[in-house]
Amino acid sequence: MGDDMDIGGAPSAAVQDFLKETSLYLAPDPEIMNNHGLEPRTAFEDQCIGKEGDPVRLEIVRERILAGVNESYEMLENMGAAPGAKWGDCVSAVYTASGDLSLASSGGVVIFCNLVQYPIKFVNKYWSGDPTVGIKEGDVFIVNDARYGQAHNTDQSMMMPVFHEGRIVAWAGATVHEGENGAIEPGGMPSLAEQIWDEGLKMSPFKVAENYRLRRDLVTFLQNSVREPKLQYADMKVKMYVCRRIETRIHEAIAEYGVEAVVAALRMNLEDTDAEVRRRLLEWPDGTTRHAWWTDGTLRENVQIKINLALTKKGDEITFDYRGSSPEFTNRSNNSLDITVKGMLAQLFLTFIWPDIPRNQGVLAPVKFIFDNPSVLKPAFGTPNAQSMMTVFTAWSAGQVCAMKFLYSNPKKYTRVLAPWFNMINTFLFGGLTQHGEMVGNVCADINGMGGGALADRDGEHGCAPIFATMSDIGEQEFIEEEMPFIQIVSKKMMKDNQGFGRQRGGMGYQMVLAMRDSPAFGFMLTAMGAKFPNIPGLFGGYGCPTYPLSRVSGVDVFEILKTDPGSFRYSIEELMNERPFKDAKYTTHPMTLGYTLAQRGELYMISQGTGGGFGDPLDRKPEDVIRDLDEDLISHDVAWRVYRVVYDNETLHVDEEATEEAREAMRKERIAKSKPFDAFCEGWVKDKPSGKVPYYGCWDDKTMVHAGSPDTLHPAAQVNPPVIMANPLQVKIDRLEAELAACRKGQG
Amino acid sequence: MKVFITSMLTIDLDSERWECASCGHDIGNARDNYKKGLLVRERDPSEVHAPILDKEKYDFTFSPDPDWCAILEYCCPNCGHLAEVEYLPPGHPPAHDIELDIDALKAQWAKREPLDKPVLGPDFVAPPHSH
Ligand SMILES: [Zn+2]
Numbered sequence: 102m103g104d105d106m107d108i109g110g111a112p113s114a115a116v117q118d119f120l121k122e123t124s125l126y127l128a129p130d131p132e133i134m135n136n137h138g139l140e141p142r143t144a145f146e147d148q149c150i151g152k153e154g155d156p157v158r159l160e161i162v163r164e165r166i167l168a169g170v171n172e173s174y175e176m177l178e179n180m181g182a183a184p185g186a187k188w189g190d191c192v193s194a195v196y197t198a199s200g201d202l203s204l205a206s207s208g209g210v211v212i213f214c215n216l217v218q219y220p221i222k223f224v225n226k227y228w229s230g231d232p233t234v235g236i237k238e239g240d241v242f243i244v245n246d247a248r249y250g251q252a253h254n255t256d257q258s259m260m261m262p263v264f265h266e267g268r269i270v271a272w273a274g275a276t277v278h279e280g281e282n283g284a285i286e287p288g289g290m291p292s293l294a295e296q297i298w299d300e301g302l303k304m305s306p307f308k309v310a311e312n313y314r315l316r317r318d319l320v321t322f323l324q325n326s327v328r329e330p331k332l333q334y335a336d337m338k339v340k341m342y343v344c345r346r347i348e349t350r351i352h353e354a355i356a357e358y359g360v361e362a363v364v365a366a367l368r369m370n371l372e373d374t375d376a377e378v379r380r381r382l383l384e385w386p387d388g389t390t391r392h393a394w395w396t397d398g399t400l401r402e403n404v405q406i407k408i409n410l411a412l413t414k415k416g417d418e419i420t421f422d423y424r425g426s427s428p429e430f431t432n433r434s435n436n437s438l439d440i441t442v443k444g445m446l447a448q449l450f451l452t453f454i455w456p457d458i459p460r461n462q463g464v465l466a467p468v469k470f471i472f473d474n475p476s477v478l479k480p481a482f483g484t485p486n487a488q489s490m491m492t493v494f495t496a497w498s499a500g501q502v503c504a505m506k507f508l509y510s511n512p513k514k515y516t517r518v519l520a521p522w523f524n525m526i527n528t529f530l531f532g533g534l535t536q537h538g539e540m541v542g543n544v545c546a547d548i549n550g551m552g553g554g555a556l557a558d559r560d561g562e563h564g565c566a567p568i569f570a571t572m573s574d575i576g577e578q579e580f581i582e583e584e585m586p587f588i589q590i591v592s593k594k595m596m597k598d599n600q601g602f603g604r605q606r607g608g609m610g611y612q613m614v615l616a617m618r619d620s621p622a623f624g625f626m627l628t629a630m631g632a633k634f635p636n637i638p639g640l641f642g643g644y645g646c647p648t649y650p651l652s653r654v655s656g657v658d659v660f661e662i663l664k665t666d667p668g669s670f671r672y673s674i675e676e677l678m679n680e681r682p683f684k685d686a687k688y689t690t691h692p693m694t695l696g697y698t699l700a701q702r703g704e705l706y707m708i709s710q711g712t713g714g715g716f717g718d719p720l721d722r723k724p725e726d727v728i729r730d731l732d733e734d735l736i737s738h739d740v741a742w743r744v745y746r747v748v749y750d751n752e753t754l755h756v757d758e759e760a761t762e763e764a765r766e767a768m769r770k771e772r773i774a775k776s777k778p779f780d781a782f783c784e785g786w787v788k789d790k791p792s793g794k795v796p797y798y799g800c801w802d803d804k805t806m807v808h809a810g811s812p813d814t815l816h817p818a819a820q821v822n823p824p825v826i827m828a829n830p831l832q833v834k835i836d837r838l839e840a841e842l843a844a845c846r847k848g849q850g
Numbered sequence: 851m852k853v854f855i856t857s858m859l860t861i862d863l864d865s866e867r868w869e870c871a872s873c874g875h876d877i878g879n880a881r882d883n884y885k886k887g888l889l890v891r892e893r894d895p896s897e898v899h900a901p902i903l904d905k906e907k908y909d910f911t912f913s914p915d916p917d918w919c920a921i922l923e924y925c926c927p928n929c930g931h932l933a934e935v936e937y938l939p940p941g942h943p944p945a946h947d948i949e950l951d952i953d954a955l956k957a958q959w960a961k962r963e964p965l966d967k968p969v970l971g972p973d974f975v976a977p978p979h980s981h
Contacts, residue, residue, distance in 0.1 A: 386951070388955075397918060506855075509854060516972065602898070633918040634918045642935060645937060679904045688908075743900070769925070769931065777889060778889060
């Protein structure tokens with residue numbers, strides 16, 4: 102179980118044998134990469150479980166090792182030099198000798214360590230028996246190439262075998278979202294990457310330390326390949342010592358309980374999780390839930406990209422069928438590897454559905470996946486994937502919606518049904534020279550400020566946590582300003598009316614108004630979807646998020662204005678843009694897909710974090726809850742009336758209950774009067790193809806046939822020919838301008 | 851016996867019918883798409899997500915682009931409560947989003963106690979304060 106039901110063809114066994122003998126290049130191994138399930142029990146594991154089968158004792162051992170892993174996570178978070186480490190975008194974990202993720206730290210990003218199983222399996226398979234490499238006690242391996250098993254290339258993982266009496270009994274691993282990796286743009290997540298070679302470092306799993314010491318020649322090579330050489334070295338040391346701490350704690354557990362108990366605990370943790378997940382799936386109704394969503398760009402151009410999901414649950418198994426999703430974009434970075442989709446969905450189950458389940462990969466053992474191969478969620482080997490979040494987060498949210506439609510009816514729940522969490526990285530990436538003369542390239546911790554989805558009985562939490570790490574931090578702005586040459590003049594202030602409306606409303610997103618101050622060369626970058634089509638829906642009658650633009654005020658130095666005319670400054674995006682308080686400044690809006698752009702001192706870059714989805718009909722929202730949001734300046738009078746139909750005294754905010762109920766009843770009657778029965782509505786409204794106003798990618802109604810930009814041409818899914826190759830947006834612009842120019846000249850002639 | 855499928859829709863297992871959770875109105879065969887028994891209307895996205903930035907001045911206003919996005923609202927034909935809101939590219943076929951195996955559901959609930967309201971799930975209990 103766990104093998105993909107792969108839609109593409111697989112080479113025959115004879116061909117595979119031939120390739121194995123004659124391979125000149127050890128690319129990621131499909132046998133490893135296509136299996137997200139558990140490795141078979143080894144003979145030694147069998148022997149250990151035979152000797153140590155008492156679940157109570159194994160639980161004690163498990164908790165003991167987990168305490169060690171959590172200790173190592175604290176080290177990682179406190180010593181890690183990357184901003185990502187400081188704000189919790191990191192993780193540490195223990196793997197079985199075969200490489201399965203058995204125990205992840207209680208904090209941190211589960212998807213990161215879920216994916217480290219693959220490079221460990223690669224090292225086991227290819228390097229253990231290779232006379233030029235081998236695996237010895239004190240060795241440490243490193244990886245960052247997502248295709249060998251990482252969430253994206255901006256993460257770096259280190260892996261250390263844990264030996265006992267000459268035998269590998271476990272692996273320790275540590276992963277940090279490092280940011281900088283020498284890609285075509287700073288910060289490690291290059292939107293500009295048109296080839297995998299534009300994505301920066303491509304570390305396949307290799308040995309970087311022996312006898313617990315980093316090889317300085319290799320470290321220097323890696324430093325030489327990135328914009329932040331000090332960060333590269335510092336965090337390699339940190340990750341190695343984090344692994345070493347885990348190794349120490351495992352050795353101590355072995356000394357106290359015996360090696361059999363430790364090995365049995367790591368293995369049974371996986372098998373017990375698999376069994377418990379199957380038992381819980383039996384509680385769900387059988388059937389299929391479906392949800393499609395659209396992301397609105399590649400980061401280089403705005404196009405409509407479908408992510409199509411049918412989630413089928415039968416008995417104790419569940420299948421995520423993503424067929425009909427968009428074809429891959431062969432020269433864009435917004436494709437997501439299938440392993441990333443799977444790892445994110447492990448995170449969905451482990452943090453949003455069954456937060457009480459041990460954090461390991463057993464949770465995915467009863468889960469099957471189906472992808473078109475290739476497609477935007479299972480791109481070919483040479484297709485860039487550095488900005489996988491642009492599609493994997495949508496795939497994740499589709500999974501969240503589908504799962505909630507199975508969960509609501511269950512009499513036994515392990516956590517609450519939740520409207521969609523906000524899912525996009527509405528945050529600034531930055532790069533350049535700091536006020537201290539350091540070269541940096543990284544991401545603001547505001548990435549972690551996504552608004553939470555509403556619950557059946559509670560509003561979502563504002564600026565709460567990212568979908569990939571429920572326990573992370575949005576950072577201290579003042580602390581960041583000590584290190585970086587920009588300030589957030591407006592920081593963490595909720596944006597009015599940026600709300601997922603509902604009976605319970607989504608947790609809202611805050612504004613970020615940035616200006617660069619003290620650097621001769623410093624710039625910003627944005628990599629977020631959702632300026633045309635919202636990123637998430639609501640649930641059960643609740644609404645989703647609005648769309649999010651980048652707003653800019655240029656041709657102005659606000660630091661001078663704050664000195665000479667501070668009263669003219671406005672402390673919200675809405676007021677700054679609508680009132681235009683600075684004469685002669687230029688005010689513009691854009692999608693949140695800014696390529697790396699050098700900033701001028703004192704010009705404003707402004708975005709907002711997103712809101713979680715609303716839950717239930719907004720007309721059922723308690724009037725006092727609407728008034729509270731109004732009083733807290735979270736919504737306007739317009740929203741209080743237009744969306745929630747609450748009648749109150751504008752001065753005192755005293756609610757007129759009777760008038761409110763009347764207004765709501767009138768609105769419900771208006772709904773009925775203005776609506777049509779479903780079939781009659783569809784007859785007039787549903788079209789047999791996309792409108793053609795927007796380039797469209799993915800299926801329309803038949804998931805076996807996909808569009809690749811044009812509304813009039815369909816291709817069999819996974820067989821798009823010619824493949825999708827996007828034109829350079831600058832060239833598109835030049836061609837358009839040249840055509841205009843030619844037309845003008847002709848007109849004059 | 852009634853099963854609470856969403857906060858606005860129940861299935862009566864005996865009659866195998868979708869029903870409105872708010873007013874009990876009969877919506878349709880539980881083996882079929884519940885949307886067929888609801889009323890639908892299209893909303894211009896700016897009616898829901900109104901522009902926050904002045905739409906006369908700017909291309910991007912926090913309001914979805916109507917060429918990219920339509921919002922469909924499904925309500926009960928009797929009481930007018932919203933059961934579902936669907937965001938789609940204009941003209942895209944609506945999803946058959948919940949298709950349950952009714953026989954399996956009946957077998958599952960034959961072993962369960964009927965509920966008079968949906969189960970919310972465990973409450974968050976803050977850990978005890980200690981120093
Ligand atoms: Zn009703």
